[in-house]
Amino acid sequence: MESRGLFRGDRRVLKMSDKPKAAVYCRFANEETPKTAIYCRVASANDFAIESQEKALRNYAAEHRLSVGAVFSDNGASGLSFDRSAFQEMMSAVERGEVDCIIVKNICRISRNYLQFGEWFDDMRVKNVRIIAVDERIDSKTYYVQNTSLAEAIKKYYKESHSQKIKSGIACAKRRKLEQATKHSE
Numbered sequence: 418m419e420s421r422g423l424f425r426g427d428r429r430v431l432k433m434s435d436k437p438k439a440a441v442y443c444r445f446a447n448e449e450t451p452k453t454a455i456y457c458r459v460a461s462a463n464d465f466a467i468e469s470q471e472k473a474l475r476n477y478a479a480e481h482r483l484s485v486g487a488v489f490s491d492n493g494a495s496g497l498s499f500d501r502s503a504f505q506e507m508m509s510a511v512e513r514g515e516v517d518c519i520i521v522k523n524i525c526r527i528s529r530n531y532l533q534f535g536e537w538f539d540d541m542r543v544k545n546v547r548i549i550a551v552d553e554r555i556d557s558k559t560y561y562v563q564n565t566s567l568a569e570a571i572k573k574y575y576k577e578s579h580s581q582k583i584k585s586g587i588a589c590a591k592r593r594k595l596e597q598a599t600k601h602s603e
Contacts, residue, residue, distance in 0.1 A: 452486050452487075452516050452518065453483045453484055453518040453519075454487040454488070454489060454516040454518070454519050454520070455487070455519075456490075456503070456504065456507055456519055456521050456526060456527070457470040457471050457488070457490040457521075458470075458491040458527075459491075459492060459493065460494065460495055461493060462493030464492065467492050470522045470526070473551070474521070474522060477520060478520060483518060485520075486516070487507070487515075487516060489506060490503050491503040496526065496527070497528075497529050499528070499533075499537075504527075511541070511544065517547065518546065518547040520549045521548075521549070521551070522550075522552055523550055523551065523552035523553055524550045524553060541557065542557055
């Protein structure tokens with residue numbers, strides 16, 4: 418009976434979704450080798466952007482001695498929901514135990530909703546799937562402080578970032594008002 422999945426023995430079997438542009442041959446030395454997947458997404462169909470993401474993530478994987486066994490790409494798919502063909506295919510591979518490490522360029526490639534991303538990230542942690550977001554330098558293998566979820570960390574970061582943007586906007590408005598007052602008094 419033939420297994421249906423991404424990894425069969427020491428060969429990778431590509432399951433094509435509508436738009437992936439690359440296939441990878443990968444040999445796993447033993448069960449200790451992570452079964453790493455790359456996930457790429459752009460909202461507006463753009464082959465160059467997808468290829469650039471994939472190239473950068475492959476370079477990262479090579480630098481960190483991670484064997485890439487699968488590439489999942491959603492070209493022209495919104496990050497507002499998880500209803501994307503390649504993302505769902507990747508999650509099915511996770512459920513079958515065929516992927517235990519996912520590399521993305523940044524967390525927005527998974528979800529534009531940071532709280533949704535945090536919940537997904539925590540779910541992957543429970544399933545022992547390592548998540549690496551290269552731009553943010555997030556690696557679930559080393560990221561967690563005991564009893565701290567990423568969702569809580571992101572909420573705190575978002576709140577602080579939003580607060581800083583508001584303070585910056587108020588300061589800018591005060592400067593403009595002062596400049597206008599100075600111009601009118603001259």
